[in-house]
Amino acid sequence: MTTTGPTPSTDFIRAIILDDLKTNKYGGRVHTRFPPEPNGYLHIGHAKSICLNFGIARDFKGLCNLRFDDTNPSKEEVEYVDSIMEDVRWLGFDWADRLYYASDYFEQIYQWAVQMISAGKAYVCDLTADEVREYRGTLTEPGRNSPYRDRSISENRDLFERMRAGEFPDGSRTLRAKIDMASPNLNLRDPVMYRILHASHHRTGDQWCIYPTYDFTHGQSDSIERITHSICTLEFENHRPLYDWYLRELGIYAPQQIEFARLNLTYTVMSKRRLLELVKEGFVNGWDDPRMPTICGLRRRGYTPEAIRNFCARIGVAKMDSVVDIGLLEHCLREDLNKRAQRVMGVLRPLRLVVDNYPEGQVEQMEAVNNPEDAGMGTRKVPFARTLYIEQDDFREIPPKKYHRLTPGQEVRLRYAYLVRCTSVVKDSNSGEVAEVHCTYDPATRGGNTPDGRKVKGTIHWVSADHAAAAEVRLYDHLFTKPDPDEVAPGQDYKANLNPSSLERLSRCWLEPSLKDAAPGSRYQLERLGYFCVDPDSKPGSPVLNRTVSLVDTWAKIEKKGAGGGGRGARG
């Protein structure tokens, strides 16, 4: 906090904690928890919560638990708990030996339910789900008491015991809190505490056929773990009075719940329901599809934990519903990758370039800088020869205004190699498209230097045709075409805004030879193109690259602005 750089101002939650520390509210303790339900993969929204909870523990020298809120056996699976642990760890956080499951507390929670019954604060209700809804009333009308509300304590105890023993079918009865059917807060209209569910639980197996609801579990779990600050999202604000009521009636330790606004991002969706739908209906290739906002998707895309953590620090924490520009996430990514990614050359859409006056069969090893931002990363050799590939975009027979690249008569620099001047083009006899470009080089400019001090506006990348490694490159764009995917015509849903070109596969790309056996997961900057990472689909000798994010493209902006004037792409 007292070191260099702008001091991040404390968010409203840290302000509360600071204050609690001052008043010694929890004896100087700060103990938070990250409580996911294992019913899906973690996404960038969870990362915000993870950074908040673990970050607070780190900042205040406190602790943060990982606890699975696994109270609904019908939706939860081990696959999800494994992935959640992997993702939290990958993000750089450690719960040490404090891994908990709400299901570990089932017996205690059951005993608390019995205690509530004995105190006359809970009853077994025989109403069906539909009837419960009817009796609940509406937003503006009070509800009515259940006809089973005044059962005797002993009858309630007996019935609840028999619920546990499995005597009743699913949905036939519930245990309900006896609070107030006229409460303006619907959560307080005799909420369900236990439901009958003959389902196998991922941890407790068939030990139980009744399961506590989240509402009757969450506060108590926090209480058992002596959580001081129970941080959750806004939609649980209405539930806080209920949690407080349970804790007070039970007479047990009560943490302080603080709600913050969940993260929303432009051009994507964040709800688990929707992400599941995209996976199940095949709109993406699994939870770790690089287009997904899931942590594993971002990881496969090439995101770094540092970039995600930095993003979470920059978006702040508040109670206002908001939508963060995905451009900020991309900015944080570029900022991190710029510092650490090794530079290499690769051509995505190849166009043959023949250097006519370069000796046939000659090969020179050109020295290239690995990272201009970090001299410590050293240099490497890149082979140069007579026949090269350059990017189709880097040649125009009829150049638009301000075009600095290769064009008949104009000189450009081949990065780290030589200055060349285009002399002629060869066109495909059928399509009429440019198939090959011929040029001559200036031997005095070896390494890309200009001994005579002459200025060259354009520098383009290249690979030697005989030495390059063939690769597949996958380009990604936003998953949705609109910043707000919910902006649809009547009768349509968010899927109508799915971006049909969110994935583009280029199968005939050429990379400099050093990338031939690049390890999956490693990240590079392909100069002038963007940041890429090696996908697990790669086979030895045939790499597959994902474009993590493009470089800021000033030329594209200029070209777009001048639209209507400049000629279109050479590749059509």
Place this chain on the structure above:
RNA sequence: UGGGGAAUAGUGUAACGGCAGCACAAGUGACUCUGGAUCACUUAGUCAAGGUUCGAAUCCUUGUUCCCCAGCCA
């Protein structure tokens, strides 16, 4: 039409009765062997109307808009 929340540049977020600041985005220029990076500069804001005060984004009143709640989901 019940209850609970929230409103500050295009976006996100500070300022806690005392000069409305920062970041991203956008724009302009410098520099450059990546049209990258970097640097400099510019545009742009307190939901509205009243009130209290020497002084209001901040306190009070009224209004407006948006979000959440009628799962035996979390």
